[in-house]
Amino acid sequence: MRKLSCEEIKSLLSDKAAGCPDESLAGALELHLNDCDECRAYAAELEGLAEGLEKLESVEPSSSFDMKLYARLHGEKAVQKATAFTIIAAYLKRLRHIELGAAVYPLTLICIAYIMWSFISPRKELSVEPRFGGPHGQLLLVYEEPELNLIAIDKAISQRPDLHASVADPYKEPLPDVPLPAFEPLPITTEIAVELPPQRREPSIDDFQHFPEPPRMIVPSGGPGGTTLASSRFSTIRNSPSHLRIAISQGIQWLSRNQREDGSWQAGEAARAGYTDVEITSAATLAMMQAGFTASGRDETSLSVRKSLMWLVKQQKPDGTFAAGPRKAQAQAFASIALCEGLRLSDREILRARFRPAIQQAVTALLRMQSDTGAWGGDDPEMTALALMATGSARAAGLSIEQETYDKAIAWLDNFREEMTSPELAAVEPKAGTVMKSVTYAAIGKAALFVDRSGGESVQKSVTDLVNAPIVWESGDFFRWYGATLAAYRLSGENWQNWRTNLLVELIGKQAGMLVKGNTPEQGSWPPHGICRESGRTYTTAMAILTLTASCGHSPLYGGSK
Amino acid sequence: MAKSDAQLMADFQRGNESAFAELVARHKTPLINFFYKLLWDRHLAEDCSQEVFCRVFRHRNDYVPSAGFSTYLYRIGRNLWIDRYRAQKHAPGTISMDADVDDEGHTRGEFLAARQHDPSYRSEVSDEITRLKGALDGLAPELKETLILVKYQGLKYNEAADVQGIPVGTVRSRIHAAIEQLRITLQIDVRQTEDA
Numbered sequence: 001m002r003k004l005s006c007e008e009i010k011s012l013l014s015d016k017a018a019g020c021p022d023e024s025l026a027g028a029l030e031l032h033l034n035d036c037d038e039c040r041a042y043a044a045e046l047e048g049l050a051e052g053l054e055k056l057e058s059v060e061p062s063s064s065f066d067m068k069l070y071a072r073l074h075g076e077k078a079v080q081k082a083t084a085f086t087i088i089a090a091y092l093k094r095l096r097h098i099e100l101g102a103a104v105y106p107l108t109l110i111c112i113a114y115i116m117w118s119f120i121s122p123r124k125e126l127s128v129e130p131r132f133g134g135p136h137g138q139l140l141l142v143y144e145e146p147e148l149n150l151i152a153i154d155k156a157i158s159q160r161p162d163l164h165a166s167v168a169d170p171y172k173e174p175l176p177d178v179p180l181p182a183f184e185p186l187p188i189t190t191e192i193a194v195e196l197p198p199q200r201r202e203p204s205i206d207d208f209q210h211f212p213e214p215p216r217m218i219v220p221s222g223g224p225g226g227t228t229l230a231s232s233r234f235s236t237i238r239n240s241p242s243h244l245r246i247a248i249s250q251g252i253q254w255l256s257r258n259q260r261e262d263g264s265w266q267a268g269e270a271a272r273a274g275y276t277d278v279e280i281t282s283a284a285t286l287a288m289m290q291a292g293f294t295a296s297g298r299d300e301t302s303l304s305v306r307k308s309l310m311w312l313v314k315q316q317k318p319d320g321t322f323a324a325g326p327r328k329a330q331a332q333a334f335a336s337i338a339l340c341e342g343l344r345l346s347d348r349e350i351l352r353a354r355f356r357p358a359i360q361q362a363v364t365a366l367l368r369m370q371s372d373t374g375a376w377g378g379d380d381p382e383m384t385a386l387a388l389m390a391t392g393s394a395r396a397a398g399l400s401i402e403q404e405t406y407d408k409a410i411a412w413l414d415n416f417r418e419e420m421t422s423p424e425l426a427a428v429e430p431k432a433g434t435v436m437k438s439v440t441y442a443a444i445g446k447a448a449l450f451v452d453r454s455g456g457e458s459v460q461k462s463v464t465d466l467v468n469a470p471i472v473w474e475s476g477d478f479f480r481w482y483g484a485t486l487a488a489y490r491l492s493g494e495n496w497q498n499w500r501t502n503l504l505v506e507l508i509g510k511q512a513g514m515l516v517k518g519n520t521p522e523q524g525s526w527p528p529h530g531i532c533r534e535s536g537r538t539y540t541t542a543m544a545i546l547t548l549t550a551s552c553g554h555s556p557l558y559g560g561s562k
Numbered sequence: 563m564a565k566s567d568a569q570l571m572a573d574f575q576r577g578n579e580s581a582f583a584e585l586v587a588r589h590k591t592p593l594i595n596f597f598y599k600l601l602w603d604r605h606l607a608e609d610c611s612q613e614v615f616c617r618v619f620r621h622r623n624d625y626v627p628s629a630g631f632s633t634y635l636y637r638i639g640r641n642l643w644i645d646r647y648r649a650q651k652h653a654p655g656t657i658s659m660d661a662d663v664d665d666e667g668h669t670r671g672e673f674l675a676a677r678q679h680d681p682s683y684r685s686e687v688s689d690e691i692t693r694l695k696g697a698l699d700g701l702a703p704e705l706k707e708t709l710i711l712v713k714y715q716g717l718k719y720n721e722a723a724d725v726q727g728i729p730v731g732t733v734r735s736r737i738h739a740a741i742e743q744l745r746i747t748l749q750i751d752v753r754q755t756e757d758a
Binding site: 010011014015017018019020045046049052053055056057058059060061062065066068069072073266268269520521522537 | 564579580583584586587588590591594595598599604607608611612615616619690691694695698709712713714716718719734737738740741742744745748749
């Protein structure tokens with residue numbers, strides 16, 4: 001091995017500090033450093049420098065980054081089109097053939113003007129959006145203009161009595177009485193409920209030729225095959241404020257657009273943080289199911305649910321597990337919940353027969369992951385709560401789970417809570433103490449869902465503290481918001497409304513693309529950030545939808561029933 | 563399997579705008595951080611990043627897959643930074659390490675040491691991050707830019723050379739110069755802090 005000079009060593013050390021070490025000379029470098037005090041001291045300095053440079057902060061894109069980018073691009077497109085037509089018009093002016101010019105030139109100008117007008121003026125197109133499962137043949141026409149031509153709509157309705165259309169009172173659903181974000185206010189919507197004749201499943205454009213063109217038409221998934229639970233879910237959501245319904249529906253659409261052909265959702269870059277396709281797919285599937293789509297529905301979104309559940313079944317290994325890696329317990333729990341709920345919310349025996357053996361193996365594998373302390377996930381309170389939710393789902397799906405499983409886990413959670421909320425710990429590590437406390441409260445709140453509906457005094461206090469804590473968007477604590485919403489609805493009483501209002505303003509206000517005209521690829525989703533910055537957009541969107549649908553008040557999941 | 567950047571650009575060149583959106587999603591964070599480390603202004607960093615993506619969008623047909631997409635992106639970004647900010651000497655400290663700073667023959671090291679004593683500069687000098695930022699800003703623009711590309715954006719020397727249009731050897735010597743200058747600057751700073 002060639003001996004290197006001190007100058008060469010210093011160059012190599014600089015390369016290393018910059019993150020580009022020359023591995024082929026690593027041996028020679030080490031040899032030299034063993035013998036040279038000066039270079040060793042230099043290496044220590046550069047190591048400290050490199051560590052220091054690592055501390056310089058990085059920033060996350062703001063939530064409006066994409067919106068602003070696409071707004072710029074749309075503006076550029078309009079300018080390009082106008083420029084193109086101006087050039088064509090200038091060329092035509094040079095036509096020398098007088099007879100041709102006399103005949104063609106004015107006609108050409110008229111055509112150009114018409115094309116420019118049709119491209120540059122915003123065209124209202126009827127966009128049809130699939131919606132939550134529910135009674136077939138119902139749809140909603142959503143108008144956002146405050147000065148709506150109700151006379152024209154009334155006339156259109158009278159021309160189609162077979163549609164059984166009626167105008168909803170535009171001010172029937174008040175906006176929440178909280179300060180809105182400081183940009184475009186949420187639109188006031190007017191909705192026209194239309195019921196198609198029983199023999200028809202889908203609307204046709206002919207049905208609406210007499211109606212003023214609405215910017216959005218909401219078509220519930222419809223079709224027989226949904227369960228009573230799913231139908232009641234739909235009607236619960238349908239009775240919610242329109243901005244909440246729109247947010248949920250846009251989120252479901254985004255999930256649908258990003259589902260892969262095989263029925264799964266990709267973890268993508270979130271895989272670096274240990275997220276697996278199984279966990280992400282399960283979360284997205286649960287979001288769709290909580291919105292009322294089921295594996296036995298006949299619409300496209302229900303078909304998506306069926307495909308994803310079938311994909312999950314195929315991912316299961318012979319030992320019942322689904323994934324490996326640092327988040328294998330989370331993947332196991334989420335997949336178990338998705339399959340259990342898929343079975344419970346489906347009334348087709350052929351699907352239930354596919355799910356049952358997979359569920360038995362999945363839940364058995366999950367129970368094997370419980371440690372002797374009673375906790376899951378290396379004594380993690382959130383993972384323990386998630387596992388308890390999974391066992392609750394399994395029990396609701398018909399599996400028998402030993403009571404000892406719950407007793408051990410709840411006892412562990414209770415002890416964990418007392419230890420972690422000690423003032424001594426909070427005094428030493430106030431931030432860590434706060435995070436741990438909130439995690440613990442969420443865990444207890446979630447556990448209270450199905451183990452102890454009354455909650456008991458200590459759980460009630462925990463949940464009260466939980467819902468009184470502010471929702472800080474920057475924390476990106478999507479999973480806790482979901483758990484807190486479930487717990488708050490069940491146990492919180494009067495504090496529920498405060499929590500719900502604050503939550504809706506934050507979540508709905510931060511949904512991508514909702515306050516901008518026109519479509520962006522991320523429209524309807526929620527950005528990963530804060531605690532969930534590495535979880536990927538599918539996960540945060542699924543959690544947000546689960547949270548919003550849970551905020552409607554009725555959750556068919558985890559064995560819940562109204 | 564996720565498509566490569568080159569495949570996405572090919573799709574985009576064929577008119578698939580969602581491929582462009584995927585590229586934006588993949589590269590916006592590192593690009594914003596590239597500008598952020600140059601400018602220390604998040605809004606400007608985002609504005610510049612959006613301009614880069616707009617240029618990619620406008621000139622999509624100029625991209626050839628033989629160059630990595632990251633390299634292509636940073637080349638556009640670097641050119642933008644040069645056009646907008648480097649000409650305005652946004653980043654201070656354009657003095658060469660070896661050059662005399664003033665007519666009295668003080669060297670750069672002495673210049674830096676003197677600056678540490680300047681109360682307006684030392685107002686938050688006790689903060690390590692502020693010291694590091696100051697040291698980074700004290701580099702000549704070409705050194706800082708090279709260091710950011712290599713250290714923070716993770717480019718290899720040949721990729722950084724491609725972005726900057728310089729030989730690989732020049733990239734290497736710029737890195738060495740930048741590291742050495744940072745080492746000296748921070749050493750002086752530590753000494754001043756200890757003496758204070």
